[in-house]
Amino acid sequence: YSGKTANQLLGEHIRNLFVKDYKSRPIIVKENSSVYDAICTLFLEDVGSLFVTKESSQLLGVVSRKDLLQVSMGNNDLSAMPVGVMMTRMPNIITVKEEDTLYYAASQMMRHQVDSLPVIRPAQDGEIDVEIVGRISKTTIVKAFVEIGQP
Numbered sequence: 714y715s716g717k718t719a720n721q722l723l724g725e726h727i728r729n730l731f732v733k734d735y736k737s738r739p740i741i742v743k744e745n746s747s748v749y750d751a752i753c754t755l756f757l758e759d760v761g762s763l764f765v766t767k768e769s770s771q772l773l774g775v776v777s778r779k780d781l782l783q784v785s786m787g788n789n790d791l792s793a794m795p796v797g798v799m800m801t802r803m804p805n806i807i808t809v810k811e812e813d814t815l816y817y818a819a820s821q822m823m824r825h826q827v828d829s830l831p832v833i834r835p836a837q838d839g840e841i842d843v844e845i846v847g848r849i850s851k852t853t854i855v856k857a858f859v860e861i862g863q864p
């Protein structure tokens with residue numbers, strides 16, 4: 714008998730879940746996509762935020778539903794305005810790596826008050842670009858929670 718309480722065991726179990734096993738497909742728009750198209754993508758893909766990239770999968774920024782609502786409230790031509798001008802940009806994006814724990818991802822979302830995080834492959838030596846390989850959202854955490862609690 715290890716002498717560990719049920720809570721300690723549960724905590725250990727939770728801290729042993731990894732981003733790579735829970736990440737979902739990232740929903741991506743290009744920096745020159747219009748705000749109008751970004752809003753359509755949000756509905757079609759049923760997500761709360763989009764990651765913005767260059768032509769490649771290089772991460773440039775994030776647009777959330779509130780960013781899109783805010784810019785829509787102004788007197789703007791939404792099909793003429795690129796998302797690149799109003800996104801939250803790198804290096805201010807909170808990201809995680811595949812080898813991070815799901816617990817770390819959840820605590821980063823809490824600490825920085827955001828609903829989702831891009832999962833990135835860090836830049837190799839001499840490279841400046843970071844590539845998006847997935848997405849962790851609060852829904853990911855709820856799914857894991859339900860899975861853990863399953864009787």
Ligand code: ADP
Binds near residue numbers: 779780800828829
């Ligand atoms: P919502 O705007 O729908 O409440 P969030 O709470 O995720 O969604 O976003 C709040 C703000 O934080 C937005 O301005 C958004 O651009 C920004 N944001 C979202 N995700 C991230 C992230 N991973 N890193 C940095 N900023 C982010």
